[in-house]
Structure formats: C-alpha cells, structure tokens
Amino acid sequence: MKRYERYADEIAQLIHGGALSPGQRVPSVREASRARGISPSTVFEAYYLLEAQGLIRARPRSGYYVSARQPLPPGRRQAEPQPSRPRGDSTGVAVSELVFEVLGSARDPALVPLGSAFPGADLFPLERLARCLASGMRRLEPASIVQSLAPGDERLRQQIALRYGMQGMAVDAAQVVVTNGAMEALNLCLEAVTQPGDVVAVESPTFYAALQALERRGLRALEVATHPREGIDLAALEEALARHPVRACWLMPSFQNPLGSLMPEERKRALVALLARRQVPLIEDDVYGELHLGPHRPAPAKAFDSEGLVMHCSSFSKCLAPGYRVGWVAAGRFAGAVQRLKLMTTLSAATPSQQALSEYLAQGGYERHLRALRATLARQQDRALAPIARHFPEGTRVARPEGGYFLWVELPPAVDALRLHRDALAKGISLAPGQIFSADRRFAHCVRINYGHPQAPLEDALRTVGALAARQAASPQRA
Structure with missing residues (x-):
C-alpha cells in the first residue's frame, strides 16, 4: 500500500x-x-x-x-442504481405530451422544485450581470447588431475559445457559433447531420429534451445501456453501431442528466476513437461540465477529437446566467453547416445578452463565482443524500454524482414514479418521474431529484417524498 x-x-x-x-x-x-x-x-x-x-x-x-453521510439503519444498504438494459431496437419517439404534462404541472413557484431542471437563481451573480447588461445597452450601436449575426459576438467567441485553451484544447474562435442557449446548439447540430427517419444513439436514460428534439425531426431513438457512474457502455454502443445505421450520437459524457454519470477520461478517448472509425458524428451536450465537485474540470470528449467529428455544445445557463439564453457550439468540421442553419432560423442570439456576458468575463471573477457555486452544490448534495438514506423505503438506490445538481433515485419496483409525482404535487413538491427520460417510458420506478436550490426546504420535502414512496411500496397501485 x-x-x-x-x-x-x-x-x-x-x-x-x-x-x-x-x-x-x-x-x-x-x-x-x-x-x-x-x-x-x-x-x-x-x-x-x-x-x-x-x-x-x-x-x-x-x-x-x-461529507454528510448519515449511518443507515441496521440491515439497510443503499447501493447505486443498476445499469440500464434497453431493448436494443430503435424506436420512434412520442414523449412530448407526457413531458408537457409533467413540466406544466410543476410551474407553480410555490412548489419545492425537486423536479426543476434549473438550479436556484440565488446561486448566480444576477445583479452584476444586470449592470453589465445595462452598460452594454447604453453602448449598443446598430452596427454591432449586424456584427453579432451568426456566428455571434466576436469578443464573446474569443473568450469562449480562450476557455477551451485553458482546458488544453485548441479550438479556433471561427469554429464557435453562439446560439440561443445550448438547446438551440444541440438542435442545430442534429439538423446538420441527420434527415427524418435516421437513427440517433442516446444514453438510457436520457435527457427528455433530447427525446423531444428527435421527435420533432422525425428521428428514431436507439437507447444504449448506460452505467450510473461511468456513463454509456462502450461495448453496447459498438454493438449498436454494427447492427443499426446510426447517423449520429447525442451523448452527455460529463454529469449526464438525469444519471449524473461521468465517463472516465480513458473511456471518453475510446468513445471518440470508436466513432471516428465509423465516421459517426458526436453531438456532445456538456452544459454541466463547469459544475464538477472534484478539484478539476473533467475533459470533454471534444478534447480527444482530431477529426472534427465532435460538436461540443454548452451554455452559460446552468453555471452563470440563467435566462440570458446564451449557448454555443464548437462544431468542428460542421461549423459552416451549423452557422448557415443558424442564419436560416433565428439569425443570432440576443446581442445585449452576448455583450453582457462578454463584459462580465472580461472583468474577471468568473472562476471565483464557479468555486463558490461548486462548494454550495457539494454541500447541497450532502443535504439531499442524508434524508434519502433515512426516509426513503428499503431497497432504494441512489446515484452519487461527482458534479451537476441532480440525483437519480431508483425506488423499489412497486413504486410508480408518475403516481409519486402526482402525490408529491398535492403536498407542494415537484418531482421528475423516470418515464420522461426514455422513449418507451421505462424507468417507471425512478425519479430525478434536483438539489440545487439552497433556499428550498430540502430535508422536509425529501422526508415527505420518502413517506409517499414508502406508502406506495407497501401497497402498490399503478397509475
């Protein structure tokens, strides 16, 4: 030793x-x-x-x-969720109605937002950003609006390229296209490399907005087995590529939503090499990469891309400026196609928002903000894990991610997540039921829990959810 x-x-x-x-x-x-x-x-x-x-x-x-790891009751062991085992066939996607139902029912600001996709607004330097926005608006000139058309504000793109350089990646600012949030970046990438009817490989479970994007374009989802700690199963992906005409992969290698999984660096390298051999583009969703709880930011898959096949998408929405809707994509060999699609659809991201973020980054202090944000999220994760260990029913499994602000909780099989979601709403608590994270509504006994709201009564809400889940486990009744 x-x-x-x-x-x-x-x-x-x-x-x-x-x-x-x-x-x-x-x-x-x-x-x-x-x-x-x-x-x-x-x-x-x-x-x-x-x-x-x-x-x-x-x-x-x-x-x-x-860490706030509370001792579990005698005879009770809380393991991590099991790796997924999807069917292995591609399928059409029709999840939007269910997603709209779940998200629409959780809009009430009085709810404890365990089902929210966003962290708490109090975590961000909104006043300082507002001052940057006001300053930019006073200096806004008509010429700058034209200059901010796709690919976006030049100063901001250079600052984004500089941050890539700080991570050891040589990304030319000319590759960067600024978008209306990461979702537009991801959708533009999808449109650049697929046609309706094509097959796209995704993790299982996967972010519901990815499924909605496939549904909107008439694409087929191929869900691939995924481990709650290490991400997509590369052997399963290789087999899927051999059996199906996969035109693209939409993956989240760092702090995947909803699992929180983080692919080890060597597996990211192997992923990029596997896709390069088959010339399959990778749409990399990396919106949580800055929210690592360990000492170092994990390298994205883009760091291992030598052929321009990885389209790296991110935004400032989850780590700095929610509501400003500024994202980007470093699109590699597809940068020209993505830029043209951007011009054909929304022309550009909002010029004032781009200039405000550019000004904020130029003033310094971003890293200091990120350190404080990560420390808060680390404490919040501990705050969430303790009541789950104490109050959720026996047999509950929970992921312990190394970043982000979500916990993926696998409840006993008798628990129906949609019913639990509705019961929790009646108690003033929102949840994200597992069924919205799969094209065929699997994960029916899983929920995603957001712990990124420090002002919310997290422990009390989780105690209530645990009691509701225990009641279901004792007397199951499917929704």
Whole structure:
C-alpha cells in the first residue's frame, strides 16, 4: 500500500468510526504533512482518493470536510442504481405530451422544485450581470447588431475559445457559433447531420429534451445501456453501431442528466476513437461540465477529437446566467453547416445578452463565482443524500454524482414514479418521474431529484417524498 493510501485509510477509519463526524473539517494539508511527516503532495493524493470515495468534500479557500453521510439503519444498504438494459431496437419517439404534462404541472413557484431542471437563481451573480447588461445597452450601436449575426459576438467567441485553451484544447474562435442557449446548439447540430427517419444513439436514460428534439425531426431513438457512474457502455454502443445505421450520437459524457454519470477520461478517448472509425458524428451536450465537485474540470470528449467529428455544445445557463439564453457550439468540421442553419432560423442570439456576458468575463471573477457555486452544490448534495438514506423505503438506490445538481433515485419496483409525482404535487413538491427520460417510458420506478436550490426546504420535502414512496411500496397501485 502506498503512503497516500495508508493515510487515506487512516482518515476513512476515523470517519467510519465516528471520530470525524459529518461536516467536520479534516486536518489541513499543512497540518497533516507536519504531523505525519509526509509531503503535501502525498496528503493531496490521499484527499483526492477520499473525495473520489465520497467521504470528504473540498470547500474552496476553506479546506476539506467530512461529507454528510448519515449511518443507515441496521440491515439497510443503499447501493447505486443498476445499469440500464434497453431493448436494443430503435424506436420512434412520442414523449412530448407526457413531458408537457409533467413540466406544466410543476410551474407553480410555490412548489419545492425537486423536479426543476434549473438550479436556484440565488446561486448566480444576477445583479452584476444586470449592470453589465445595462452598460452594454447604453453602448449598443446598430452596427454591432449586424456584427453579432451568426456566428455571434466576436469578443464573446474569443473568450469562449480562450476557455477551451485553458482546458488544453485548441479550438479556433471561427469554429464557435453562439446560439440561443445550448438547446438551440444541440438542435442545430442534429439538423446538420441527420434527415427524418435516421437513427440517433442516446444514453438510457436520457435527457427528455433530447427525446423531444428527435421527435420533432422525425428521428428514431436507439437507447444504449448506460452505467450510473461511468456513463454509456462502450461495448453496447459498438454493438449498436454494427447492427443499426446510426447517423449520429447525442451523448452527455460529463454529469449526464438525469444519471449524473461521468465517463472516465480513458473511456471518453475510446468513445471518440470508436466513432471516428465509423465516421459517426458526436453531438456532445456538456452544459454541466463547469459544475464538477472534484478539484478539476473533467475533459470533454471534444478534447480527444482530431477529426472534427465532435460538436461540443454548452451554455452559460446552468453555471452563470440563467435566462440570458446564451449557448454555443464548437462544431468542428460542421461549423459552416451549423452557422448557415443558424442564419436560416433565428439569425443570432440576443446581442445585449452576448455583450453582457462578454463584459462580465472580461472583468474577471468568473472562476471565483464557479468555486463558490461548486462548494454550495457539494454541500447541497450532502443535504439531499442524508434524508434519502433515512426516509426513503428499503431497497432504494441512489446515484452519487461527482458534479451537476441532480440525483437519480431508483425506488423499489412497486413504486410508480408518475403516481409519486402526482402525490408529491398535492403536498407542494415537484418531482421528475423516470418515464420522461426514455422513449418507451421505462424507468417507471425512478425519479430525478434536483438539489440545487439552497433556499428550498430540502430535508422536509425529501422526508415527505420518502413517506409517499414508502406508502406506495407497501401497497402498490399503478397509475
């Protein structure tokens, strides 16, 4: 056993034995290095290992703290959800009516937003953004409106390209097309590489808006087995590519919605190589990439793309500016096609929003905001996991993602997620039932829970949902 592993094991034993309790600060790197006679790098490696095990969390400028892992009742073990096992056939998509029903019923601002797709507005520097917006509006000239037509505001595209460079990726600003949020970027990419009737591979489960995009274009969904921790099963994907005429893949390799899975770097590299061999484009949805809870931002699949087949889509909506609707795509070899489609549809993203974000980024402070946001989301995840462990019925499985703000919860098979969603609404709580994350409405006993609203009564709401789920598990009655 290596020195860092020995030290990590000592800390883990203190946590499991109760000597270090949830929320308590573990020894600083300097303290541990001096007391144990080991190098600071050894301490860091130990703490990175404990983070990966979910035992501690880093808080920017504060140190490392024990995660809020509450002991489970005797005889009860809370495992992660099982890997999915889709049928393996492509299918037409007709989910929009169900999605509209679920989302429409959850619009009441008085609801506890466990089913929301967005984090809380109080997490973002909205006042400073508003000042940037007002400043830009005062300087807005007619010429700048024309100049912001697709591909978008040049200054903002250069700043986006610079952020790629900070991640070690050489992305030319000319490849970047600014869009009305990431969803437009994803839809434009889909339109650039498919025709109605084509087959598109997606994860299982997958984000319901991806399914709606396929439905709108008359495309067929091929759901591929996906692991709740490591993402899409590459062997299953390779088999799917051999059996079906897949024209594109729409995947979320980092902090997938709804699972929260994160593909390890070597698997992302293998994914890109597999698709390159078959010349299948990858539409990469990476809107949660900045919301990592570990020390480093995970590299996107785009980082391993040498042939321009990966269309990397992201936005500022989930990490900085909800409501500004500014996203982008680094479209590789498809940049020209995406830009033309953008011009043919919506011409450009809103010029004031682009200029406001460009001004904000130029002023500095974005990284400081992101560090605070990540620390808050890490604490929120711990706040959510504890009541789920205590109050949800026996047999519940829950993912423990390394980023984002969603938990994928697999309930006992007797629980119907749609019925649970409706029962929770009656108690003033929204949920996202598993049926909306699949083209054939599987995952009927799963729910996605949003923990990204610090002001919401999270623990009380989860206690209520747990009681409703336990009641169903005891006396099942399908919706």
